[in-house]
Amino acid sequence: xxxxxxxxxxxxxxxxxxxxxxxxxxxxxxxxxxxxxxxxxxxxxxxxxxxxxxxxxxxxxxxxxxxxxxxxxxxxxxxxxxxxxxxxxxxxxxxxxxxxxxxxxxxxxxxxxxxxxxxxxxxxxxxxxxxxxxxxxxxxxxxxxxxxxxxxxxxxxxxxxxxxxxxxxxxxxxxxxxxxxxxxxxxxxxxxxxxxxxxxxxxxxxxxxxxxxxxxxxxxxxxxxxxxxxxxxxxxxxxxxxxxxxxxxxxxxxxxxxxxxxxxxxxxxxxxxxxxxxxxxxxxxxxxxxxxxxxxxxxxxxxxxxxxxxxxxxxxxxxxxxxxxxxxxxxxxxxxxxxxxxxxxxxxxxxxxxxxxxxxxxxxxxxxxxxxxxxxxxxxxxxxxxxxxxxxxxxxxxxxxxxxxxxxxxxxxxxxxxxxxxxxxxxxxxxxxxxxxxxxxxxxxxxxxxxxxxxxxxxxxxxxxxxxxxxxxxxxxxxxxxxxxxxxxxxxxxxxxxxxxxxxxxxxx
Amino acid sequence: xxxxxxxxxxxxxxxxxxxxxxxxxxxxxxxxxxxxxxxxxxxxxxxxxxxxxxxxxxxxxxxxxxxxxxxxxxxxxxxxxxxxxxxxxxxxxxxxxxxxxxxxxxxxxxxxxxxxxxxxxxxxxxxxxxxxxxxxxxxxxxxxxxxxxxxxxxxxxxxxxxxxxxxxxxxxxxxxxxxxxxxxxxxxxxxxxxxxxxxxxxxxxxxxxxxxxxxxxxxxxxxxxxxxxxxxxxxxxxxxxxxxxxxxxxxxxxxxxxxxxxxxxxxxxxxxxxxxxxxxxxxxxxxxxxxxxxxxxxxxxxxxx
Numbered sequence: 001x002x003x004x005x006x007x008x009x010x011x012x013x014x015x016x017x018x019x020x021x022x023x024x025x026x027x028x029x030x031x032x033x034x035x036x037x038x039x040x041x042x043x044x045x046x047x048x049x050x051x052x053x054x055x056x057x058x059x060x061x062x063x064x065x066x067x068x069x070x071x072x073x074x075x076x077x078x079x080x081x082x083x084x085x086x087x088x089x090x091x092x093x094x095x096x097x098x099x100x101x102x103x104x105x106x107x108x109x110x111x112x113x114x115x116x117x118x119x120x121x122x123x124x125x126x127x128x129x130x131x132x133x134x135x136x137x138x139x140x141x142x143x144x145x146x147x148x149x150x151x152x153x154x155x156x157x158x159x160x161x162x163x164x165x166x167x168x169x170x171x172x173x174x175x176x177x178x179x180x181x182x183x184x185x186x187x188x189x190x191x192x193x194x195x196x197x198x199x200x201x202x203x204x205x206x207x208x209x210x211x212x213x214x215x216x217x218x219x220x221x222x223x224x225x226x227x228x229x230x231x232x233x234x235x236x237x238x239x240x241x242x243x244x245x246x247x248x249x250x251x252x253x254x255x256x257x258x259x260x261x262x263x264x265x266x267x268x269x270x271x272x273x274x275x276x277x278x279x280x281x282x283x284x285x286x287x288x289x290x291x292x293x294x295x296x297x298x299x300x301x302x303x304x305x306x307x308x309x310x311x312x313x314x315x316x317x318x319x320x321x322x323x324x325x326x327x328x329x330x331x332x333x334x335x336x337x338x339x340x341x342x343x344x345x346x347x348x349x350x351x352x353x354x355x356x357x358x359x360x361x362x363x364x365x366x367x368x369x370x371x372x373x374x375x376x377x378x379x380x381x382x383x384x385x386x387x388x389x390x391x392x393x394x395x396x397x398x399x400x401x402x403x404x405x406x407x408x409x410x411x412x413x414x415x416x417x418x419x420x421x422x423x424x425x426x427x428x429x430x431x432x433x434x435x436x437x438x439x440x441x442x443x444x445x446x447x448x449x450x451x452x453x454x455x456x457x458x459x460x461x462x463x464x465x466x467x468x469x470x471x472x473x474x475x476x477x478x479x480x481x482x483x484x485x486x487x488x489x490x491x492x493x494x495x496x497x498x499x500x501x502x503x504x505x506x507x508x509x
Numbered sequence: 510x511x512x513x514x515x516x517x518x519x520x521x522x523x524x525x526x527x528x529x530x531x532x533x534x535x536x537x538x539x540x541x542x543x544x545x546x547x548x549x550x551x552x553x554x555x556x557x558x559x560x561x562x563x564x565x566x567x568x569x570x571x572x573x574x575x576x577x578x579x580x581x582x583x584x585x586x587x588x589x590x591x592x593x594x595x596x597x598x599x600x601x602x603x604x605x606x607x608x609x610x611x612x613x614x615x616x617x618x619x620x621x622x623x624x625x626x627x628x629x630x631x632x633x634x635x636x637x638x639x640x641x642x643x644x645x646x647x648x649x650x651x652x653x654x655x656x657x658x659x660x661x662x663x664x665x666x667x668x669x670x671x672x673x674x675x676x677x678x679x680x681x682x683x684x685x686x687x688x689x690x691x692x693x694x695x696x697x698x699x700x701x702x703x704x705x706x707x708x709x710x711x712x713x714x715x716x717x718x719x720x721x722x723x724x725x726x727x728x729x730x731x732x733x734x735x736x737x738x739x740x741x742x743x744x745x746x747x748x749x750x751x752x753x754x755x756x757x758x759x760x761x762x763x764x765x766x767x768x769x770x771x772x773x774x775x776x777x778x779x780x781x782x783x784x785x786x787x788x789x790x791x792x793x794x795x796x797x798x799x800x801x802x803x804x805x806x807x808x809x810x811x812x813x814x
Contacts, residue, residue, distance in 0.1 A: 038772065040591055127547075132551050133551075137554065197764075198601055199674075222762070229660060229672055232672050238671060238673075386545065395553075
């Protein structure tokens with residue numbers, strides 16, 4: 001009898017412990033996020049160009065002077081409250097800074113701190129990727145006007161300075177400018193607690209934050225390369241958010257959400273040699289692709305066939321342009337006409353793709369090759385490794401190159417089409433082979449314009465590119481899948497692939 | 510024996526030098542790390558400036574000369590992505606792999622020696638057939654399938670064990686078991702064959718005739734003589750594990766050297782790859798020397814002179 005009572009006591013006690021721990025997890029304000037890649041850098045000046053670093057740092061630990069509205073792409077204040085160009089050429093911008101902001105290390109956020117952050121960004125020893133991507137050969141210097149007003153001076157006109165400022169992290173002036181940081185200090189709502197590259201990175205709420213106090217108290221980031229594992233971890237409660245889960249694992253509509261990210265894919269035609277130098281062949285390549293067939297099968301149901309190489313919320317997007325229709329008969333007719341005119345339409349064309357581009361990339365390209373073969377084109381596929389792929393895509397191109405196609409993916413989260421056009425459509429762009437004076441002139445004029453005029457000029461470029469020149473087959477605005485624990489109130493937006501703001505995460509009541 | 514030890518160390522050093530040279534030159538055939546590190550649209554001038562700053566533009570012979578002179582000072586270089594010493598990065602990852610390998614090999618030897626020895630007692634008997642079948646199946650199962658299925662069954666469906674990570678004893682159960690199964694199957698078969706030979710030898714018949722207990726005959730007299738080929742195969746399996754159980758590390762999120770090497774090769778982090786190769790090679794050379802000494806312990810007739 002005594003043994004029975006003791007046994008019953010421990011059973012009840014054990015049950016109580018389990019119930020309490022489940023309840024504790026349910027009421028805990030700490031969350032765990034599982035990322036797809038190892039976080040091997042926590043350097044803020046690389047956070048725009050390293051996805052998982054951006055997810056951890058951007059607007060969580062390190063904030064920028066401005067931010068882009070995820071829905072409209074409009075620039076909004078953040079650490080800067082106002083901005084205006086000082087000269088007509090927009091090489092100098094006067095920025096008014098927010099007062100009462102402190103860094104995690106106790107430093108004051110002011111004009112001096114902004115100057116230090118800009119200097120750090122351009123430090124040759126750091127080799128900041130974000131700086132290279134944003135500015136290229138251009139330079140940016142600063143001059144304090146008073147404690148909370150600063151002039152930013154660019155060597156070349158920068159009418160888009162406010163959008164650029166959304167992509168530069170304001171790091172603490174005490175951070176070393178000669179070495180990549182392993183403990184970033186910013187002004188964000190969270191500060192770094194610890195980082196073990198073999199295990200995890202932990203951030204906790206910064207009590208001195210200038211803005212509203214977020215609900216999440218502490219976030220632990222871990223990394224698992226296997227997408228099925230990331231999905232399983234959320235399913236069994238080991239994590240609260242699993243990023244970049246595979247399409248085939250997104251089988252629970254209550255926890256799994258697809259969302260458009262900032263990537264758009266295309267097939268680029270290197271149009272230097274026959275048959276790709278004939279516009280009928282290039283149009284036929286577009287018409288032969290059944291883009292809708294891939295959505296919900298090989299690609300996420302949230303992916304969207306695209307009409308141009310920028311997202312709909314980007315300045316310069318031309319909403320009058322339509323996605324190329326699927327019309328294999330018209331494609332065959334165009335090829336017949338081209339052949340009759342002496343174009344060698346059955347010459348082998350090689351399509352280069354990289355499995356690293358996105359999930360199911362190989363399957364997508366294999367299906368596309370079959371679609372082209374069905375209309376009479378002779379296309380073969382080569383999947384190659386990323387270093388080789390990068391070298392082949394970039395200028396200078398090899399001489400006497402055979403007819404070549406590239407499957408490419410482009411991320412424009414910067415709110416303006418110039419970031420696409422300068423690289424892919426201007427004759428000086430590293431990743432294009434257009435040499436059209438009309439297009440160059442429109443892009444150059446657009447880059448110096450502002451407002452509606454700028455948008456119209458870039459829309460015209462998109463129209464000429466899609467309808468006259470046809471240098472590519474723009475494919476899809478891509479989507480990612482994310483799994484979110486039922487205890488959280490959070491929905492991803494198109495920036496969530498590179499930025500996951502903890503302050504947007506709430507707990508269900 | 511001392512002469513033998515010195516000889517082995519010299520041969521190992523020669524092998525190590527050859528390996529380092531081979532890895533150095535082969536790695537540099539795969540492309541410029543700047544191509545991966547820098548954004549794709551980097552202007553040519555900036556690309557060249559970056560390559561110059563990091564010595565990537567120098568001829569491969571100049572780079573090798575620089576590397577060799579740094580190596581003489583035990584400076585294995587600095588990671589481009591992390592700007593940290595490559596040796597530090599490798600030594601952070603290696604203990605996890607070593608521990609994983611040590612636990613797995615201990616389990617492998619225990620299970621395969623017992624199972625193989627008992628199976629050899631009655632060749633073609635029921636127990637022998639069962640062990641042979643299981644051993645064959647174990648040796649044939651792909652690790653990645655086993656890892657994913659074990660997570661599905663034990664972590665997701667049954668929720669008995671965590672899915673991944675290294676926090677507690679429970680975290681190590683699945684990775685160690687997955688890593689154990691294949692070598693267990695291979696070594697059990699080797700033990701079985703070796704023990705069948707040993708158990709049919711004259712000294713065993715004599716021991717039986719003298720009334721020595723079955724357990725002693727198997728695990729004391731016969732096993733010792735059967736262990737030589739087993740140690741060879743076990744050493745080979747252990748070397749594979751020390752090289753990095755990549756699949757297990759990736760599936761279970763173990764921050765080991767296998768995953769580090771794959772990531773470094775993928776990112777063209779040459780110095781980290783080289784540092785990892787050196788560290789792993791040194792450990793394997795030490796392990797091989799220890800195995801040689803084990804041979805002498807098992808069979809005093811063997812002399813390494």
